[in-house]
Amino acid sequence: MTAVAVRPRSLVVLAGLPGAGKSTLLARLESGGAPVVVLDSDQVRARLRASFPANLPYRYYRPLVHLVHRMRVLLLAISGTGLLVVHEPSTRPTTRAWLVLIGVLTGRHRQFLWLDATPEQAMAGQVERGRLVRGGSFARHVRRAAWLRDRFAEGWVPRGWHSMTVLTRRDRVRLSVTPD
Known part of the structure; x- marks a missing residue:
């Protein structure tokens, strides 16, 4: 079990x-x-899938999914009173910067958790869930993740984040709330 200390209104x-x-x-x-x-x-x-015809391929509404997801993150960061945990690949620096900006503007302590997996493990996970990321997109994620992995091994914390924790696929996480 990996314990991660968080504040009551953290953005994790x-x-x-x-x-x-x-x-x-x-x-x-x-x-x-x-x-x-x-x-x-x-x-x-x-x-959204429940609102569309069953045979509509995901690629046609993927941009809408990402837009709505990001709007939910923003709205709940603003209006929520407790811990907010966001699932986001965050291999792009712009995505990490956007999340930092949300945390800063909403007064949330920012904690970055990186789930480390090899490209082969991640591809196997995609196959298992039955949803593959397009080849070019996955290759870009893999390149950026390799760069991040090297920095994390050096103890680097991405700019704007208060802490960074590297996890493995076998880890379990317990968020331990500490006073502000």
Whole structure:
């Protein structure tokens, strides 16, 4: 069990390659009874899928899923009173910067969790869940993740984040709320 100390209104981002196991880890997340809101784009995808014809390929509404997911993150960061845990690959520096900006503007302590997985493990995870990221997109995630992995091994914390924790696919996470 990996204990991660968080403040009551923290913005915790669980990042990693698509297919790394972020949703699985979030399903096992422990908070010691503290209220936690978990935002995963799969929640949006499931809701939207129910609104569209069953045979509509995901690629046609993927941009809408990502837009709605990001709007939910923003709105709940503004209006929420407790812990906010966001599932987001965050391999792009612009995505990390956007999340930092949300944390700063909403007065949230920012913690970055990186779920480390090899490209092969992540691809196997995608196959297992039955949803593959397009080849070029996955290759870009893999390149950026390799750069991040090297920096994390050196103890680097991405700019704007208060802390950074590297996790493995076998880890379980317990968020321990500490006073502000």
